[in-house]
Amino acid sequence: MSHMDSRxxxxxxxxxxxxxxxxxxxxxxNRCLRTLLIEYIGHNKDFLSPEFDDWMDDLSLLFSLLDTAAKETRGWYDTDDNEIQLHKGPEEGTEAHEENAEGI
Known part of the structure; x- marks a missing residue:
């Protein structure tokens, strides 16, 4: 029996x-969210919400997604402090740029 996901x-x-x-x-x-989470837990360890375990399940899935995305996009970005610049490559709006974006 095959189950097709309708989403x-x-x-x-x-x-x-x-x-x-x-x-x-x-x-x-990913680093930013993990840091925020650690800080939140550190400041609220005695008063965590009853839903905290559910939040952690969701965040764990998000962290896994971000880990995979980071591996897949290695070399895409030049970062200087918090300024983002894409590596020199196909110009935005060009056919090559669109092909790169379609792979995401």
Whole structure:
């Protein structure tokens, strides 16, 4: 018996994800979120929400996604402090740029 998943990612969502991946280094976002989480736990360890375990499950999946994205996009970004610049490559709006974005 085969079960087909009826959930479909809309083109709008796919485009938003492509845009995020093109302009936001996932490893930086990953580090930032992990740091925020550690700080939050450190300041609230005695008063964590009853939903904290559920939050951790969701965050764990997000961290895994960001880990994978960081591996897949290695070399895409030049980072200087918090300024992001894509490596020199196909210019945005060109056919080659669009082909690179489609792979995301």
């Amino acid at each position: 479909v990612v809309s083109e709008r969502l796919a485009e938003a994800f492509r845009h995020f991946m093109l302009y936001t280094p996932p490893d930086r976002v």
